[in-house]
Amino acid sequence: MYIDFVELGNFRKLLATRIDLSPKKTIFVGANNSGKTSAMLAFRRFLSQSASSFKLQDLTLSHISALEEIGKKWEQHDPKSGDPVPIHMSEWVSLLPFLDLWLNVDEGEFHYVSSIMPNLDWAGGLIGLRLRLEPANLEEMFYDFRKSRNEAKALLLAASERAKSKAEEAGTVYTEPRIPVWPCDLPDYLDRVLSRKFKVVAYPLDPAKIEPPTSTLAKPQTLSEASRPLKEDPLKHLIRVNFEPAQRGMSDENETSGPDDRFEAFPGQKLSSQLGHYHQKHLDPTESPSPDDLGALEAIEAARAAFDERIGEAFQPAFVEVEGMNYPGITDPQIQVTSELKAGDILHHKTSVSYFMGDPAKLGTSHKLMRLPENQNGLGYQNLISMVFKLMRFRDAWMRVGKAEKDDETIFEPIHLVLLEEPEAHLHVQVQQVFIKKAYDVLRQHERLGDKKSLITQLVVSTHSSHVAHETPYNCLRYFRRLPAGMCTEVPISTVVNLKEVFGDSEIETKNFVTRYLRAQHSDLFFADAAILIEGSAERMLVPHFIENKFPFLHQCFVTLLEINGSHAHRLKELIEKLGLLTLIITDIDAGKKSTGEKAKVSGALPAKGDGLVTTNATLKSWLPKESEFDVLVEMAFDKKFVEHDQLFAVRVAYQTAVIKAVDDLKGEAVTIYPSTFEDSMVLQNVDFFKELEGNDLTRKIRETLTSEPNWSAVATKLYEALGKGSKASFALDVLSDDSFDDLTVPNYIAEGLKWLEDRLRTNKSDILPKESEDG
Structure with a gap:
């Protein structure tokens, strides 16, 4: 038996979200403020079934206005009118936070879930349970709110009368006093009393009513009005939960340990305190000595x-x-100092x-x-030792190791859920990778555990580390994606993408390539606001500086750059589309002959229109814009170079476009040149810079070409030939090292692409989508 998935509703940014869990290890990834921490807190709070830790801020913000309206109805009710008291649980149901827990249960395990079986015909498989935060007594809360509001109004009235009196005495203009008297409305009331007036209630769910989620929202089933809560604790002897927060407080010497139960979140402590706690629970010779x-x-x-x-x-x-101070006297007790050594x-x-x-x-x-x-000792090592030791404590407390052992009738919960938040804090890259690979093994190091199926450990980790993410198979990754206000609802929310489905069984080769590539790149793809896929080493070195110097807003955003050749970039298509990550592809047009596919060398000249050329770039042919004809590509309109998937997610391609240079003769005619690479496009748009640029190899050949050739066609041809033989990385280093680098003109196709990306990110980062005009 294991937790198959959960559906969270009305909890912070998780308005309606499904999170699939792997039977062993699940990793939460995503950009900042995408809901990872909210999901971890929801697991902890709902599974502990304690309302004391919930706050008003745990409700999805879009529901606050509905609470205000309920509060107004409650205040306006006149008990003398004879109208029924406006207490309707149906008004609250759609606002209440809940967690639907879906378990996959095998034969022989039915006794664990007997209290939540939907009917006698159920024969195993999925079985569900809803844990909902709801008013403990709605009628009692109604009257208490009205009483509190009446007292607040009376106090405000007294303050107003006092202010009027003072104004009259002083001969000044009366100003209404602004006093923050609690409660000003129902949300303000709940902000203070929610933990006392609410409780977590459990309801059984029907497996036959499970609906698959959409790309943005889950579809949790609606409970009928006839649904009755479960009387007994359905999680007793079923799930043990341990939680390790991100803020472990390694240097806090005053922090103490709390009790150890099946919902314990051992707080961060110095290792000596942790050892003391472990000794007390499992090794203390004074407890049931043998x-x-x-x-x-x-x-x-x-x-x-x-x-x-x-x-x-x-x-x-x-x-x-x-x-000598007359103590102790005749009747006073004598003083003696003795030790209570344990x-x-x-x-x-x-x-x-x-x-x-x-x-x-x-x-x-x-x-x-x-x-x-x-x-x-180093903080990183302290953190590593601390986390490993806590995992051991979680495991041994579950297994009742040592002095915690009870008797032969001890019931071990069949599911041990361990929640670990940001384990990468203070750890070196290599240690992060080793830890995430070994953490699950630590939790299974016991004679009752190991590879046995009767007792299941499920580890859930939230992380901001690309190194942790890349050491984890895709089927264990859950990507949290932010959705701004105006996309699904009037407030920003999040959805969760299950990356298990990103590559089908028929795409094993692509999956293996992407996995190895991302591990080699140590990409931040899972945590970025946007991605830029670039063609080669020169672009990899220079594009970040273009962004810093020319695109200040884009520079402030979290954009990851991936260097991947155009012949391979299309292999990232399925992953990019699954993540819904805004992406710009900067690639080369790679013109070639139609018959052979070889790169163009028509009479030793650059690619030109009318020569029957095609692109050999797989990304342009199969991903975007899905076109192979060179003549069509170089004339393609701006809006044909990107595809819009939704209001947040779009992919755009940028490749070399025409550079027009005036011919130096009396006629003043112009010549159109079609660059084939980043480097010749860069040179043709920064001629004066490269005429003066010092350097060797390719840089020297470019300088000589610009100062010796008679016309632009000849210059372009020579550049094309030189770029086919020289070192492009060396070229980029020479450009970077020059003092005039900041004054360079960004190649037109790259500038156009970066401007598009910056404009899109301004909308995405605002958390509020602009309203469309009436004419569309």
């Missing part, structure tokens, strides 16, 4: 007696001084956990170990 513990107990008692004797002698002079106390000393440097095997010679307190 014969193996007798030696330890004897040693502790001997240490305690010796310490008592010594401390009594040490304090005796002080007690004599106190007696085994776990040793681990609470601030230097009880230390790190040593040296070789323990050489002890007994002149060799000594150098010891350092735990807070002098």
Whole structure:
């Protein structure tokens, strides 16, 4: 049995969202403010079934106005009118946060879910449970709200009368006092009392009514008015939940540990405190001692007696001084200092956990170990050790290891859900990769666990680390995508994309290529606001500087650049479309002969219209704009170079376009040149810069060509030939190193593409989509 998926509704930005969970490990990825943390909190709060941690801010913002309207009806009700009290649970149902938990249950496990079986005909498979936050007593809350509002109104009226009186006495103009008296409306009332006036209630769900989600919203089933809540705790003996937050407080020496139960979120602590807690729960010899513990107990008692004797002698002079103050008197108790030494106390000393440097095997010679307190080890190592140890604690508490062991009738929850938030904090890249690969194994290191299927561990990790994401198979990744106000609802929300379905079984080769490529690139694709796919090393070095110097808003956005040749960029198509990630593809037109597919060399000249050329670029042919004819590509209109998938997601391609240069003769005619690469397009639009640019190899050939050839056609031809032989990376380095770099003109096709991307991001980043005009 395992959690197959959950559907979250009305919880923060998760208005109606389905999150599929892998049977073992699931990784939440996505840009900042996309809802990953909200999802982790929802798991923790609903599965603990405690309303005390919920706040008004946990409701989706679009529902606040509906609460205001309910509050107005409640205030306007006149009990003398004889009208029924306006208390209708149906008004609240669509506003209440909930979590639908769907379990996949096998035969032999029905006893765990007997309380939520939909009917006697159910034969296993999916079974569902809704956990909903709702008013504990709606009628009681109605009267309490009215009472609180009446008191607030009376206080405001008294303040108003007082202000009027003062104004009359002073002969000044009366101004209505602005006093923030609670509650001003129903949301304000709930902001203070929600945790006390609400409770989490469980309802059974019908597997026959499951509907697949759309690309933006889930379709959780609607409970009928006849639905009755479950009386018993449906999660008892079913799910154990542990949570490790992102803020682990490694340097906080004052933080203490809370109780350990099946919904524990062991807070961040120094390692010595964690060891002390682990010792108390699983190793303490004073708890149900066994014969193996007798030696330890004897040693502790001997240490305690010796310490008592010594401390009594040490304090005796002080007690004599106190007696001089007539204490203790005849009836006063005598003072005695004794120790309450326990085994776990040793681990609470601030230097009880230390790190040593040296070789323990050489002890007994002149060799000594150098010891350092735990807070002098690197923060990354402290964090790593802490997280691994907490995973061990989660596992051992579940398995009742050591002193936590009960008896042969102990019921182990069949599902252990571990929620781990941003484990990459303070960890080096290599350590991040190792940790995410090994974390699940740590949680299964027990004789009852391992590869056995009867007890299931499901690890859920939220991360901002591309290194963590790239060490995880696609079928374990869940991508959180932001949707701005105006797209699905009037407030910004989020949806979750299951990347398990991004590549079909028939695309194994593409999947393997994309996986290896992204790992090699360490791309931030899963966390970016937009992506730019670029052709080669020269663009990879220069485009970021173009963005910084010429496109300030774009520079402020989180844009990831991927260097991938045009012959391979189309392999990212399925992934980009699944993520719904705004993307610009900067590539080369790669003109070639129709018959052979070889790159064009017509009479030694540049590609030209009318020569029957085609593009050899697979991206242009199969992804965008799905055109192969060179003549059509170079004349293509702006709006044909991008495809709009939705209001947020579009993909645009940018490739070389015509550069027009005036012929230096009396007629003043112009010649149209069709560059074939980033480099010759760059040179043709920055002639004066490259005439003066110092450098070797390709840079030198370009400088010589610009100063020696008689006309632009000859210059373009020579550039084309030189670029086929020279080092483009060296060319880019020469350009970057020049003091006049900031004054360069960005190649026209790149500038056009970057301007498009910047304009789109201004809309996407606003969190509010512009309203369309009436004429469309």
